[in-house]
Amino acid sequence: MSENDDDKRPSPEALLKLALAEEKEAKRGKLKIFLGYAAGVGKTYAMLEAARQRKLEGRDVVVAYVETHDRAETDALLTGLEILPRAQIAYHGVALPELDTDAVLARKPQIALVDELAHTNAPGSRHEKRWQDVEELIAAGIDVYTTVNVQHFESLNDIVAQITGVKVRETVPDRIMDEATEIRLVDIPPEELLQRLNEGKVYIPKQATLAAKKFFKPGNLIALRELSLRRAAARVDEEMRAYMESRSITGPWPAAERLLVCVSGSPFGEQLLRTTRRLADELKAPWHTIYVETPETGKYARENRERVWKDLRLAESLGAQVANVTGVSVAEAVIDYAVRHNVTKIVIGKPTKPRWRELLHPPLVDQVIRRSGTIDVYVVSIEHAEAKRGAAAPRLKRPVHWLQYVYSLVLVTGATFASQLVRPFLTPTNMVMLYLLAVVLAAIRLGLRPAILTAFLGVLAFDFFFVPPRFTFTVADTQYLFTFFGLFTVGLVIGKLVATASERAEAIRKREVQTATLYYLSRDLAAAADIDTILDAVVRNFDQSFHGRLVILLPEGERLEVVAASTGLHLGEKEHAEADWAFRNRHPAGRGTETLSSATLLFLPLQTQTNALGVLGVEFNDEADYTNPLSRRLLDAFAIQSSLAIERVNLAKQAERAQLLMARESLERALLNSVSHDLRTPLVSITGALGTLRDRSSTLGEEARRDLLEGAWEEAGRLNRFVGNLLDMTRLEANAIKLREEPCDIQDLVGCALAAIEQRLGARKVEVFLPDGLPLVRMDMALMTQVLVNLLDNALKYSPPESSISLAAWADGTHLTMEVADRGPGVPESDLVRVFDKFYRIPVPEGAGGTGLGLAICKGIVEAHGGKIRAENRAGGGLRVIVTLPLK
């Protein structure tokens, strides 16, 4: 029975997933979507009603942006709710009202209402789309209520277009819906909606009346309604699955499927991606999108590369895991990726090329199917109408300058002259070889087209100059026609082959440069031990590998600060704010992204799985580099490597700090032990003596009483000195000692010190050496007296009773030197510095030990005076402590 229970327990992975989701939830705000299938179903109304309910429940609700279109019923719901002012974005002289994200962030309500999730912001706003604003609010911990129609979801976009014939431009990524905490379906029957439309209760913008007529047809509405219901149902299904998984309820969900789709920059990419997403939804499977780079792909034109970049971003927003892979052939790379990632189904578009071309280039579908093994291959059809419009991607030609055609002319002329020279020795057919040589040279040096031109001109020149009858284009012997054909064809083929080979070599060279770039960076980073070296390495490598400039910002306290930059790149307030946005949201921003795209720089967050570390700001010289997948990928790799290096240094620093803290803690524990020992010992004899006197006073002899009292008295004095020392030390360490400096007579100082120590001195002699005419020295006399007292006290304690102690002072032009010397055992050479440490004690035979604070206090006081203190062993035995004070 218990075994059975064990089996049903959720797997650790499932629990972890749940915990992670909950943790993410806790910090982020929640999103509630009011989903409808058309304008006029009452989404805004439903949202406002729900908001009023929350407000009644005591939640802090504000209206961040709601459009009521002046409908009275909806307007009425607004009363009593706090409405935040809208931002006014100036565009072409018109102020467009927009959601003021910053105002909402500053107000920080519990719930913010934001209408029309799919809205496109006015140019110049921070984000291109309103859903990005909403994401930012959620990330800041604000719950958001929003409305959206089903046709705005990315993956449904083309279905809706098919149904209604209206292409919706304002789209919202599906993951927004996936991440919503709650989806509320706002539904009314289509007949009712049509009736409301007729009654004029549905807001239609004036310029869209025609489109609306086309749109609001019963057939369309029914289809859209079904779509929205299905979408909501799928969502419920999803929740059910998550619930079942978390409770370990076994259910009939399908074995883990994994889909893969490959984009190539063809115009059908978008359609292919949407289809795959729908397929993945139906299968409840994760899906991957890859772009394969082969030596061939390097030569595709910019437009094509941009399309790849866009497709990959679309895939990401549709919820795919996106990757860039390289391989010799596309089919091989796809299969390889699929195998490594346990992909079960590969989605491929139906080939559209004419049948005859398949003979030369077997279509990708065939190649993949041949290699796919156990993996299913789905071939999906692609609408033809669009295919025609899109046309095949133009190829990137090596830029051909007109001069190169002149060179081919020169080559042909050269070949003609050479042929003329050798004419006496060769038959005309063999002269063709010289022209072929020219074609080969042209193909290698000038490219394909000049090579073709060379072949053509060669044929003409050969005919004109050497084929009898000479100097006419007429050909006497028809055999020569065959020679012409041979020369031209061979020239063409050689030209093509050589040009392809050199293009491949070029692509390989480019990749190699990239690899080398990353290699150099990682080598430099690996060698860097501190943050400055790392920053320096990143900037230097960037400058060498990219055509552009780089700036690195790291957080310093609350703000991001520029810590390294390429020469000549400076950030203004605006750029700082943009960098800050990228840092806080851990999302790329600026040029070439969808956020703050009007910025002059591209900002990439430096981050690891757990930490946001800083921001990389990039300014490319070439506008195309911002969207070029090659340079963006290299840049991403740059950012990742830099992040790892910075994180490594940060972690090392943290570890060092922790170690230091530990060392300090253990030292402090030792101090505490020592202090408590020093405090307790005198108390033991004092309480002992007093206790004896109180309880057994009558039985004690007079002598014993005296003895006890004397002992207690001495110990009390010792305790008092120790406490005094501790307090002084604490004050010194807390920098709480304020010097009261005044000119002091050194003789007076010495006198005070001797007077203070008189009792402890007893019969001991102190020899004082003071020259006449010592200047008055500025010092805090009370503190400096204490220094001398402590030094004399030490000398007393650590030297034999009959030995002498000397105290001397002298001054040169700049310093006063005071010296206390004894004839004790001295200090081991290695400890001469440590004697000034707190609680350092020289091991002494019996009980003469002091507090271990005396010299530490001396050092503190002397250093507060700007002086120095040191100890040295005397020749002939004994210790000398020397204090030097500057004469101010």
Add this chain to the structure above:
Amino acid sequence: MTNEKSGANLPRILVVDDEAAIQRFLRTALATGEFYLHQAESGHEALAAAATLRPDLILLDLGLPDLDGIEVIKRIREWSQVPIIVLSVREREDDKVEALDAGADDYLTKPFGVAELVARIRVALRRSVQQAPEPVYRVGELEVDLARRRVLSGGTEVQLTPTEYELLRLLVTHAGKVLTHRQILSRIWGVAYLEQPHVLRVNISNLRHKLEADPSRPRYILTEPGVGYRLRADS
């Protein structure tokens, strides 16, 4: 004997301290039949008691719960010259100087010995009783005849400059009492010299060289580091 019981003619001492343990200790330590003790536990109580009881001496703790001890001294000094001895755990010289400048006669830093306390009390009481200083001051080998402006050290006359003599005379008239640097500077040189303490240092040093057997271990003119000077008075 009757005096002792009634306490009528014994010097009355007002002890101001909020610590019960200190009060208890002082009551026991000073219960020698030599003094009559009153006790107060706060600044306001002390001010009231000083006015009604007219004590001959006040022992005042600086750290009182209601009023700052310095403030208590200032208020009492507004109308009375009763000797005040300050008892304080504060070791900072600033507090001592401030108390003395405010009008306290002497100070003792806690913890102190009873013998020391009694000696200070006796000096303070004697000084307050005699209206005019005795014309001739004698301590150890030193003899100062104020009437004849003569100073003898070990029986031989010592020649002093006028300033040195004024300085010595000031100390003699306040023998046993701590005089702060400010007090001495303002009385001998005037207020303009308050910020020029080196003139005082130099004159004290000169005096010591003329009067003391070993200037490095003075027996008559004692330095209170950071506070001021005191001329020894035999108690």
